[in-house]
Amino acid sequence: MTSASIRRLAIAIVLGAGFVALLIFLFQPDPIPVETALVRKGMIRQSVSDQGIARASDAFVVSAPVSGRLERLTLKPGDRVAAGETVVARLRPAQAEFLDPRSRAQAEARVAAAEASALAAQSEVNRTKAELQRAQSNYDRVRRLADRGTASIDALESAETAAKVAEDQVSAAEASLKARIAELDAARAALIGPMTTTGEPIEILAPVSGFIRRVFQESERVVPAGTSLLEISDPHAIEAAIDFLSEDAVLIREGQPAEIYDWGGPSALGAVVRRVEPQGFTKVSALGVEEQRVTVVLQISQPRADWQGLGPGYRVWGRVILRQNEDALLVPLGSLIRDAGGWAVFHVVDGHIVLTRIEIGAVSGQAAEILTGLKEGDEVVQFPSDRVKPGVLVETQRSEGRP
Amino acid sequence: MRVLDIKLLRDLWRLKWQALAISVLIAVGVAVTVMAYSSQKALSTAREQYYRETRFADIFATLKRAPLSLTRRLAAINGVRAVDPRIIKSGLMEVRGQVRPAIAQIISLPERDEEALNRIVLMAGRLPDARQPHEAVALKTFLDATGLRLGDEVSTVIGGRRITLRIVGAALSPEYIYMPSPGSTLPDDKHQGIFWMTRAAVEEAADLDGAFNAVAIAITPGRNEAAIRAEVDATLAPYGAGVAIPRADQASHAFLEAEFKELKTSGAIFPPIFLIVAAGLVHLVMSRLVDVEREQIGLLKAFGYSDFEAAVPFLRLATLIGLGGAIMGGALGAWLSQGITTLYREFMRFPELTGDFHFAAFAISALLATGLTAAGALVAVRRATRLNPAVAMAPPRPTTYRAGILDGGYFDAMIDPLSRMILRTLFRFPVRSFMTCVGLAASLMVLLATQFVYDSFEVVLDHSYYRIQRWSDQVGLAEVRGPSAVKNLTQLPGVLAAEPIRSIPVIFRANGIEERGGLIGLNPGSELYRPRDEDGQALPLLSDGLILSEALASKLKVGIGDPLLVEVTEGERRELVLTVGRLSHDYSGTPAYLARPALNRLVSEGDVANGVLLLVASDARADFYHALASVPLVAGVVSRDDTVAAFRDIVTRSFSTTMVFYLGFAGAIAFGVSYNASRIAFSERVRDLATLEVLGFTHAETAFVLAGEIVVLALAAMPLGILGGHLLADAIVAAYGRDEMRLPSGISAWTHGVSLLAFAVAIGLSLIIVVRRVFDLDLVSVLKTRD
Structure with a gap:
């Protein structure tokens, strides 16, 4: 073979090999x-978290001891009160009720009847007094006669007894009159309608020192006994009540570290699990599913200054740290x-x-x-x-x- | 003319392989044209008929609740032809045998059918009986996909209540011709159930007695649709309505329109390319073919036939070849169109979708191809008939041999004579060499440009579902809820992480352009959903910056720092002015992102979400879905893994069919061009080649001269073809870009490899066939001069 043909062959082989190499390169799998x-x-921390609410740990609700007219409460939420000293509320006696036409007619009729009874009693008194006079004069006469020996002892005793009886009858009639007069007063009292009465108000004192949290009844009104009037609590005693799913609550123990987050402040607050309530309850979730939840109470362990702005009723999220590994x-x-x-x-x-x-x-x-x-x-x-x-x-x- | 006819047939037989190669090229061009236009016609006809029969509405609106008496006011609006108030409610439905619950939508049937719009077409069974409370007609594709049958009972949780339905009929609806599933553009038949029930039944289920919460309106043609829509909005606004959408924005219709647009684009781009390439090559090849036959033409003229009579056989030959190719192409195109129609039938639920044949397209392309073939022949024939017969019959005069570029002394020493022959031939006929090179490059171009789509899909899938959105499941809530809702979902089995998401439908306005879209509120620092910039870096969600998708920004013609008017189309309609902060790079949809707290603030709401992104352990998914199906407020769930799997399935299935097709096409082009070029070169220079052998060169060396020409051209065509392929890929990306999917234009190394291999194989095959002829050369008969 000529050198030219060798060269041609060489070029052909080189080209062929080059092409094959190119193909192999192209067919390499792409990374x-x-x-x-x-x-x-x-x-890392393993935790359970859920939504909850901040609330006052000890709240004292002051309520009305008796029914009466509550004077307007001048204290406002946030006011400071001292135990046993500050007057938080005043109660006055209530006013009488209105009379409807039927009751009025009945009461008035009763008054008339009582007046008539009183008159009858008065007449009875007069009668008995007259009887007494006669019996007394009779007794005097018989006594004079008995002194001269003209009347018998029996007659004398009869006359004495008659006089005594007549005296007693007068007393009875007078007592009866008094009763009738009292009844008349009572019947007249039934006609009393609402009008200003005088009476001493009673003062209700604060049971504990703290601040007023909520005022339930501000304006003046008649309240039945037991009505909640206002709530006093210690502002430093705020805890977070988080409603955990019961499956999560099983893992939570008292004393575990926790934190409060998404409360509106700059950073999460350290807290401790204070109590896991024993009884669960049913709650419908945001998505419409029924769930069993348990309230877990977290106590914030940071100083109050760090969470000044947080108050009872504010929404918080609580996270209980089950396990932590640094x-x-x-x-x-x-x-x-x-x-x-x-x-x-x-x-x-x-x-x-x-x-x-x-x-x-x-x-x-x-x-x-x-x-x-x-x-x-x-x-x-x-x-x-x-x-x-x-x-x-x-x-x-x-x-x-x-x- | 009988003799010439016989000659024609014999010639045809002699040139059978070349004729076939040319016909195939023509067939390719015609087939692509016919396929594109026929499919378009089939779809378009089916759709128009369907819409007409079912009275498909023009305007759709949804609202919270309005009394039926409001219908009269709507009907009184100028231009409204018909009003169809209905109730639509959706919820989750567990289906036997399926892990993920389906989304069930219940729609009320109108009481009187004459007034109905968007009528359903019953395919099996019957309509629900008003006396039976729980009968329903289901969407046929849902039944087919889930295996449910008429008479089966299913239950769903709607509005907090569990409702049991009994399926009594199967139907199709024009509103659900194509149903993209949430989270992807592909339909998900198994998980999208539509049920039509009597009005009374739906009223009871939805607690909307005597009321409606959705309405479809038909308008008289020719009226100002936007004005009517505005009036409808005004009428429905007090009842909690969003903004009414025109037919163009209705999900199914919009997708169909996009498909049509794509088909039209295909029809406008591909057929002309194929036709031009095919016709150009055919013209070239035909003229060279006839040039080779000029001896015969001279002979005929010598026998006394006139110019015309001598030319006619060749014209007939050309026409026969052309017609043969056209008919083949027509048949192939019809068959392919049927195939495409079948593919469409799978996705688009028409009650009837029959293949069609676009005769005009066939006729025009056939005419064009045949005409160019004949023209090519004619040009050469005229060249031959102009010559004196004696001159024509003599071997062609050698072309002028001057010292060319390559004839300097330096080259002479470097390159041996045979190689010089190759190079000289190439450079003597620069135009012809260039055209052949271009033809070869064209086939490589087609190979690259048609395969790159699959590479692009991979990039899009990876980017969209694993880089930007990293959640494994997304749950939609029927109403906005606070953070405890997210917490509730975290407690479902298998959930590893959860993040809230808030999305609001809005209309973006800037520079006089309006675009419907959604504002997505994500948690800053979200791990499960991270918009990215074009370098792939995650974009931070700042409290004031709006992150806009690049595609949306270019549609609205805004850039970073520009203000944008955003109208919230639900609840209180607000108009907000937001500034574009960053641009995000994505391949599907036109999302806009904002930090969720900022978004909630803008619409004056607290810390709320209407969806949750979840990371669910893969083997706990069944338990998760089962638990999810019983949660009343959940309106839907999307699974990333299922979406990706569906995409991959489609891609793989279409890949195998279309790849055979495109490889065949491009291979045919490469084979056709190289075979014809070398075969004709052989015929043209058979004397020279025989002379070489007489001079003492071996068969191999002679073959080298012939084949070397093609090899050099092929090597030159490779970079050209690769460049052209990349350009064509870019053009395809630009032409096919639409809201739902934009393709990146990278072509992978693997695709290059496959294309080059196919290219090499096609050319190699053709060379082997031609080189065999060299080895079988009968020197004596070739070199015989005719006296």
């Missing part, structure tokens, strides 16, 4: 772009996947994906604590797409997110 994060050490291995929540009933992650090793089984401990809203399976600095895929499978080639892009 899949993935977003990754590093396994880091950090703090130095846990953390992985972002978006990298967790399920594999054969357990947890796993897609671990990037030398640019390839390895499916690594892991065991997780505490889970927060952003990260999970790794107990076994990974170590610090390992790179895991966040939010893997469906093309990420064990063994594929990947091109990583570190995300700026934090677990």
Whole structure:
């Protein structure tokens, strides 16, 4: 073969090989772009949280001891009161009721009847007095006769007895008259309508020192006994009552650390679980589902100055911290996947994906604590797409997110 | 002329492979044209008929609640032809055998059918009986997809109450020809159930006795639709209505329109390209073919036939080839159109969708192709008949040989004579070489541009569903609720994380342009939904900045820092002025984002949400959905995994059919061009090649001279084709861009590899066939001079 033909062959082979190499290069699988994060050490907290309300821990409600007319309360919410000293309310006797026409007619008729009875009693008194006079004069006469020996002893005794009886009858008639007059007064009293009466007001004193929280009855009115008038409480004694789901409440114990957040202030407040109420109750959720809830009371452990603005009735969110680990291995929540009933992650090793089984401990809203399976600095895929499978080639892009 | 006819047939047989190659090119062009126009016609006819028969409305409005007596006021509006008040309520429905609950929508049937708009077409069973309270007609596609049958009972939670329905009929409706499912543009038949019940039954279920909460209005044609719509808005505003939407914005219709627009664009772009490429190549090839036959023409003239008589056989040949190709193309196009219609039938629920044949398109393209073929032949024939017969029969005079660019001493030393022959031929006929190169590049271009769509899909899926939206399920609430609602959902089985989302329907206005859309309120620092800029970096949600999608910004012609008028179309209609803060880069929809607290403040509401983004453990999904189906206030749920899987399914299925098609097309072009170029070159220079062999060169070396020409042109065509493919891909992206999906224009290495391989295979095949002829060269008969 000539050198030219050798050269031609060489060129042909080179071109052919070049083409094949190009094809091989082009057919290389493309690395899949993935977003990754590093396994880091950090703090993780496992907690349960729910919505609740701030309320006064000890509230004293002052109520009316008797029915009466309550004078207008001059104290306003926020006023300071001292135990046993400050007069918080005054009660006056109430006024009589109106009479409807029938009652009025009946009462007036009763008055007329009583007047007639009194007159009859008076006549009776007059009669008995007259009888007494006669019996007395008779007795005098018989006594004079008995002194001269003309009247018998029997006659004398009869006359004495008659005089005595007549005296008693006068007393009885007078007493009867008094009774009738009293009845007349009573019948007249039934005709009394509402008019200003005098009477001494009674004063209600504050049972405890503190501030007035709420005033239930401000204006003057007639109140039945037992009406709540106002509420006094200590402004420093504010607690948060959070309604947890009963399944969450099972995990909560007294004394566990907690925090109050989303209350409107700049940062979350430290608190402690003071009490888990024993009785659950039914509540319909915002989405219309019936749930069993338990009220858990949290006591804010930070000084009042930090949460000045929070008052009773304000909405708060409470979080009870069940478990806290300062130095846990953390992985972002978006990298967790399920594999054969357990947890796993897609671990990037030398640019390839390895499916690594892991065991997780505490889970927060952003990260999970790794107990076994990974170590610090390992790179895991966040939010893997469906093309990420064990063994594929990947091109990583570190995300700026934090677990 | 009988002799010439026989000659014609013999020639045809002799040139059978070349004729076939040319016909195939023509068939390709004609087929694409016929396919595009026929599918368009089929769809368009079906739709018009459907709308007419079912009295599809022009205006749709939804409201909270209004008394039926309001219908009279609506009917009294100038220009309104018919008013159909109805009740629409939706809720979740658990279906046996399905993990995720379906979204069930219950619609009331009008009491009197004559007044009805958007009438349903009953495909099986019967309409519900007014005396039976719980009978319903279901959407046929839902029944087919879920396997439910007539007589089955299903239950759904609507407005806090559980209602049981008995299915008595299957129907289709013009309002649901195409139903994009929430969260994606693909329909999800198994999870979208529509049920029509008697008015009394729906009134009871929705607690809307004597009232309606949705209305469809038909207007007399030719009236000002916008004005009527404004009046409807004004009439319905006190009843809690949003803004009425015209037919153009109705979900199903809008999608159909977009498909039509796409088909029209396809019809406008692809057929002309194919036709022009095919016709151009055919013209070229035909003229070269006839040039080779000029000996014969000279012979005929020598025998006494006139110019015309000698020319006619070739014209007939050309016409036959052209017609043959056109008929093949017509048949292929009809078959392809049927295929597309079947594909459409799967997605678009017409009661009847029959394939159609657009005769005009066929006729015009056939005429064009045949005409160009004949013209090509004619040009060459005239060149031949102008010659004196003796001259014509002699071997063609060698072209002028001057010292060309390559004839300097330097090159002479570098390149051996055979290679020089190749290069010289290429440079002597620059136009022809260029055209062949272009033809080869065109096939490579087609290969690249048709495959890149699948690469783009991957990028779009990855970006939309795994980078921007990272949630695994999204739950929609029937009404806005506070943060405790989000908390409630966190407590469902399998939920790892939850974030609230608030979305409000709005109309954007700027520079006199109006666009309907939604404002999405996300938590700042959200992990589950992160709008990104064009570099892929997550955009922070600041309390004052509006993040606008790039596509929306360009539609409204606004940029960063520009003010934008936003009209809230629900509740109290407010007009807000917002400033564009950042632009986000995405491939589907035209979203606008705002920090949720800021959004709630703008509409004077507290910390509320009307949707929740969730991260659900993949093996707890069944339990999650089951628990979710019993939550009264949940209006719908979207699963990311199901959406992506559906997309992938569609893509894979269409990929396999269309890929065979496009590879075939492009391969045919490459094969056709290279085979014809080399075959004709062979015929033209058969004497030269035989002479080479006489001089002592081997078969291989002679073959090298012939094949080398094509190989050099192919190598030159590769970069040209790749460049052209990228440009065509960009053009396709621009032409097919629409709201629901914009494609990025990157082409993957794999696609390049496949295209180049197909290209090489097609060319290699054609060269093998031609080179065989070189090896079978009968020197003596070729070199014989005719006396």
